[in-house]
Amino acid sequence: GQQLNQSPQSMFIQEGEDVSMNCTSSSIFNTWLWYKQDPGEGPVLLIALYKAGELTSNGRLTAQFGITRKDSFLNISASIPSDVGIYFCAGQTSGSRLTFGEGTQLTVNP
């Protein structure tokens, strides 16, 4: 089946630093999504990407859909303590099934 390789697994940064995480796949996806999950909660959609090469921003978050359609990255600028959580990439081909990465655990030290 399809698999997404997400890296890094965890990050420990100081408040104010920028963060970058990425996902790669051996399969092509038509849509890339980035979610954030807080402890005890479900994932919340941050950014959705629909076209190869697309670069989309949502506040301090920026994500890109790789030109090969096999990768995506998420950047967070000027991190703040509430950015703490687990970030997941997810890819979608046909139909509605999402394939999730294993997550990046982000810790922000004040």
Place this chain on the structure above:
Amino acid sequence: NAGVMQNPRHLVRRRGQEARLRCSPMKGHSHVYWYRQLPEEGLKFMVYLQKENIIDESGMPKERFSAEFPKEGPSILRIQQVVRGDSAAYFCASSPRTDANYGYTFGSGTRLTVV
């Protein structure tokens, strides 16, 4: 404008018992998806349902697991004769359309613990 509602939030079952997890989609959403998340892992697709129909159950274990989304009422994920390995967080998501290109809306999950 309630989101996706799942209950119970936490469920404890002894080995061999049945677990029933409920999901009420967002108003106007007729497509429901169930995912399972083991500790320290990402979400894994289980099943996709529309009202009264199972569209894709390729992620469901072949035995003990079943799902339904009746014409009236919530979607139900049913696990019979639970085992310790069934302990996980189960998330439901809903969308109003098939392609869901804008991403799903997830519920807060049901955390199942089998003792």
